[in-house]
Amino acid sequence: MTRSNFDDPLDRAHSDVVLIVDDVPDNLAVLHDALDESGYTVLVATGGESALQRTQQVLPDIVLLDAMMPGIDGFEVARRLKAAPRTAHIPIIFMTGLTETEHLVAALEAGGVDYVTKPIRPKEVLARMAVHLQGAREKRQARNALDAFGYASITVRLSDGRLMWQTSLARELLLRYCGTEAPRTPEPVLDWLQQHATDALAQVEPPRLSIEQGPKRLSFRLHQQIGDSEGGGDWLIIMREVSDETVIEAMSLSFKLTPREAEVLYWVVKGKTNRDIGEILGASPMTVKKHLERVYVKLGVETRTAAAGMAMSRIRQLHPQFEG
Numbered sequence: 001m002t003r004s005n006f007d008d009p010l011d012r013a014h015s016d017v018v019l020i021v022d023d024v025p026d027n028l029a030v031l032h033d034a035l036d037e038s039g040y041t042v043l044v045a046t047g048g049e050s051a052l053q054r055t056q057q058v059l060p061d062i063v064l065l066d067a068m069m070p071g072i073d074g075f076e077v078a079r080r081l082k083a084a085p086r087t088a089h090i091p092i093i094f095m096t097g098l099t100e101t102e103h104l105v106a107a108l109e110a111g112g113v114d115y116v117t118k119p120i121r122p123k124e125v126l127a128r129m130a131v132h133l134q135g136a137r138e139k140r141q142a143r144n145a146l147d148a149f150g151y152a153s154i155t156v157r158l159s160d161g162r163l164m165w166q167t168s169l170a171r172e173l174l175l176r177y178c179g180t181e182a183p184r185t186p187e188p189v190l191d192w193l194q195q196h197a198t199d200a201l202a203q204v205e206p207p208r209l210s211i212e213q214g215p216k217r218l219s220f221r222l223h224q225q226i227g228d229s230e231g232g233g234d235w236l237i238i239m240r241e242v243s244d245e246t247v248i249e250a251m252s253l254s255f256k257l258t259p260r261e262a263e264v265l266y267w268v269v270k271g272k273t274n275r276d277i278g279e280i281l282g283a284s285p286m287t288v289k290k291h292l293e294r295v296y297v298k299l300g301v302e303t304r305t306a307a308a309g310m311a312m313s314r315i316r317q318l319h320p321q322f323e324g
Contacts, residue, residue, distance in 0.1 A: 016133050019043040019060040021051040021077065022095065023069045027120060031064065034122035048072025052080060055087055062133055064125065067096035067107055067115075075110040082111035085182035088164040089155065091132040095120060152239040154185075155226065158197055161190045170239055177211050177218045186211075189220060193235060196222060200235075214280070215244040215266065247315055254314055255298055264291040269308050269315070 018040045020031050028044055035042050043060060045051040048071055055063070063081070067074040074094060081087040094107040094115040107115050114128050152170035156163055163182040166174070171182070178186035185193075188211060196206035200222045209220040223236040244266065252262035260281070267277040274285040274292070281288070292304070301307050 015039060015041045016061040016137075017041045017043065017058065018129070019045060019051065019054055019063045021045045021048070021063065021069075021074065022066040023047055024066075027066070027095070027118075030120060030122060031125065034126065038126055048074070048077045051077050055081060055090070059087065060090060061136060062129055063090055063092045064129075065092050065094055065112070067094050067098060067103070075106055078107075078110040078112055082164075083183065085163060085165055089136070091136050093125070093128060093132065095125075152241075153223070154237050154239065155234050156185050156190065156193055156237060157234050158193065161185050161194075164234060173218055173239055173241060177213060189237070192220065193222070193237070197225075197235060201225065215248060217242050217244075251311060251315065255295075255311075257295060257298060261291050261295050261298075264288055265295050265307065265311050268292065268295075268304060269311050 018035055020028055020035070020042065021044075022028050022031075023046050025046075028046070032042050032044060043054055043058060045054045048069055051063075051065070052072070054060075065074045065077060074096075078092050078094070081090060081092065091113045092111055094112040095118060096103060096107060096115055097118040098104070099117055104115055113132050116125055116128060152167050152173050154163055154167075154170045154174070155165040163185045166182055174180055174186060178188075180186045189209065192209040199206045206222050211218045211220075219240050219242055221238045221240075223238045225233045226236050248259075248262045248266045251257060251265055252259055255262075255265075257265065263281060264277055267280060272280070274288045277283075277288045278285045292307075295307055296302060299307055299310055301310060
């Protein structure tokens with residue numbers, strides 16, 4: 001079906017949305033008819049500027065992009081789409097009459113996942129589209145499932161460290177915990193990814209990254225490599241905010257501690273010194289020491305290590321997901 005009103009909602013459950021970009025009406029007509037007959041929802045643009053506008057109005061599932069156009073050419077359109085987190089995930093298939101190797105390489109370097117040469121053969125285009133749409137659909141379903149269960153997710157390109165895609169929840173969490181926005185990947189996250197991507201490829205479970213804010217923390221887990229693996233590929237990272245306020249409350253009830261004593265014990269379990277705990281709680285190290293002495297009495301132990309061990313054992317029973 002052809003799209004004329006871009007304000008109408010798209011029925012993506014039954015039809016993939018394709019944007020065709022070409023400045024030659026005959027090329028548009030041939031592809032439009034073939035795609036329409038195959039059940040795709042078809043958008044058209046006759047130049048680079050209108051292609052960028054169309055893409056922002058209605059995010060297509062795939063773009064068929066003419067390489068050579070007046071004004072903004074296809075290479076620049078692709079670079080701009082791939083540079084923006086909102087559109088970086090969209091597969092781009094170049095359509096080109098240029099068959100020299102350097103032109104085909106330029107198309108791929110600009111962000112294309114594939115190319116077809118002119119004159120266009122609709123059956124070939126449909127076959128190549130099917131391959132790339134299947135991959136894009138699987139990624140989209142995986143991301144939607146993660147969001148539905150309260151997980152935020154981001155995609156980071158390892159070759160240059162750019163944050164290529166993020167959910168709205170991920171955007172909020174990264175801003176709150178790291179003070180960063182796309183396309184910038186927070187330095188701790190990028191360092192962690194660069195250090196452990198090889199382990200993940202070797203099927204070795206990498207350690208999770210945690211960024212703490214008081215009793216709350218943002219946990220990062222490498223989920224999988226997606227897309228082309230050249231240059232390290234793109235990595236889907238799952239994020240989840242975890243609050244240990246319930247853990248503190250459970251320790252208070254379990255060991256009959258006051259709320260402040262439970263907080264002190266919590267930070268002891270986390271490996272903090274009395275000075276650290278005082279700074280976190282807004283108290284002096286001496287006050288923290290007095291609270292800790294009362295904790296020792298209530299737990300029936302004499303050392304910091306013994307208190308931490310007993311608390312950790314109880315926490316593991318009540319909250320197996322706790323990360324000490």
